[in-house]
Amino acid sequence: MIAIYLNTIREWGGVDVLAARFATFLREAGEPFFIVEPEGGRIRKELPWATFHAPDSLSAVEEPDHVLVTSLPKLVHDQFPWGVFRGSKILAWAVHPLDPFRKFFPYSGKLLDHLGFPAVRAVQWCLPSHNRLVRRFFSSLIGGNGLCAMDGANLRALCHFYPGIASSVPIIPVPSPLSFSGESKATSEALSVSYFGRLDRFKWSALSSFIDGSLGPRAKMQPVSLHCIGDGPCMPDLESACARFGVGLVKHGFMPNYDAIKCVATYSDIAVAMGTAALDAAGTGHPCIIIDPALGPFRKSQRLFRFVDETPDFTVGEYRDAPGYVHGLRSFDECVEPAMIARHREAARDYVGSRHAPDACFGGLLAMLMNSQVRGEDLADNARGIMASFHAPDEKKVARR
Known part of the structure; x- marks a missing residue:
């Protein structure tokens, strides 16, 4: 037993x-x-x-x-x-x-x-x-x-x-299971980004850094919207940050995982997340970059990111001030280039299916x-x-x- x-x-x-x-x-x-x-x-x-x-x-x-x-x-x-x-x-x-x-x-x-x-x-x-x-x-x-x-x-x-x-x-x-193959969102002049996860202090340290250092500045170049699939005590902070930079915020609230990742694939060009949420989004074939948290005294924004399918050791989130922290590979502006999104749309699902297959991972755990x-x-x-x-x-x- x-x-x-x-x-x-x-x-x-x-x-x-x-x-x-x-x-x-x-x-x-x-x-x-x-x-x-x-x-x-x-x-x-x-x-x-x-x-x-x-x-x-x-x-x-x-x-x-x-x-x-x-x-x-x-x-x-x-x-x-x-x-x-x-x-x-x-x-x-x-x-x-x-x-x-x-x-x-x-x-x-x-x-x-x-x-x-x-x-x-x-x-x-x-x-x-x-x-x-x-x-x-x-x-x-x-x-x-x-x-x-x-x-x-x-x-x-x-x-x-x-x-x-x-x-x-x-x-x-x-x-992480491959639950379905997501449909590509129709292209438009506006950039649509989704965040999938809780809004507690831990994850807010990652999301706030992303907004301050990358998404907010991007909003000065083109219309930007952020779809938030999740809830938590830091929602007022998210509302304030998006208002400050002119980022359109769409709040979807808490959803079960399957509905959440379907929402991610339907409404956004690219997802940002960490942990199981990042893997679940990538498992639909949706490009997802990992955002990293930081401890209280660390104020420097994350400037470099990697897609889920580029992680070398299964890492889906790491403190930016941790000893041995593995930095990202490219800026957010590079990540949202159409060719980059298309490349990682194809790679994301293959990566999750080969490296995070439930039968293999749970078999190892058992x-x-x-x-x-x-x-x-x-x-x-x-x-x-x-x-x-x-x-x-x-x-x-x-x-x-």
């Missing part, structure tokens, strides 16, 4: 999409599984045929053989049921570059927002005993083949946070899950130690540093 440990309380996002698709893969492969998700979670509506258990009801569930943890921070959350999963083999998927650090060290969130990546070494130096706990935790997880990364950006971040122990982590790329040698009991004490230490660090020492 396999448990997919989702247990998310935020709005529908890429992790939820991946969990739903993996569940569908397991169903078709005949693998028994259940999903850990609170009552009322959106994935319950998306998969009415699946078996679900709420986190607080797991004590009545038979211990699963294998547990897929859909993001690293869940392992150091006080709701994680170590007692239930004591003998289960664990596999965690690193799906956000900051997850291995931000959720494992006290104060790291605020310090990263204020200082960026230089905060990493400062926090580790200020909290040596906590740092030893975390390194021990990751040594056990990685040494037992219990961790994989979704792309090169996540692997580079892991190696920066924990040098010497993370280089062997394998990449299992994000799967094989890793089955081969993990890390049991819950191998991690539980360290995880509890991290949580206990998290709430009792030397705050004055961190503040002074």
Whole structure:
């Protein structure tokens, strides 16, 4: 029996999409599984045929053989049921570059927002005993083949946070289905761009940089419209930015993935996105460029971009101020040249079909899950130690540093 440990309380996002698709893969492969998700979670509506258990009801569930943890921070959350999963083999998927650090060290969130990546070494130096706990935790997880990364950006971040122990982590790329072949939008003098994704602070750091540095200046050369398929707390910021540059904003709101990518293909010449949204758009044969986020102190706009089919290591979004950041290849003005759009319309679907095929990606994920040698009991004490230490660090020492 396999448990997919989702247990998310935020709005529908890429992790939820991946969990739903993996569940569908397991169903078709005949693998028994259940999903850990609170009552009322959106994935319950998306998969009415699946078996679900709420986190607080797991004590009545038979211990699963294998547990897929859909993001690293869940392992150091006080709701994680170590007692239930004591003998289960664990596999965690690193799906956000900051997850291995931000959720494992006290104060790291605020310090990263204020200082960026230089905060990493400062926090580790200020909290040596906590740092030893975390390194021990990751040594056990990685040494037992219990961790994989979704792309090169996540692997580079892991190696920066924990040098010497993370280089062997394998990449299992994000799967994306080829749902349909999109029709080309009718050409016009105006340029139509679509953004597909949430509008939270993380993704707004990428979209705002794109508007300020590329889309806004382009609007001085020709009429430009931005179709936004998504919603979130940064919608007022988007409205303000588009008004400031004279970019026409069309708000479509939240849509299920299939409807969203159909909207992207119908209304825009080119898409901008990151993560699973970028892959899903490209999978229709629609040209999509990747926009990259940045941490709080990094204000320089992204000027160079790459199409999804040009990424060298499955990366579909990377912090612009991250050590080892892989820069884009060309300006936005070059990206929207008709010949460039036509070239990547043909290449996008082929790339997704060959590099992100669900059967191959999920097959690799399932094989890793089955081969993990890390049991819950191998991690539980360290995880509890991290949580206990998290709430009792030397705050004055961190503040002074």
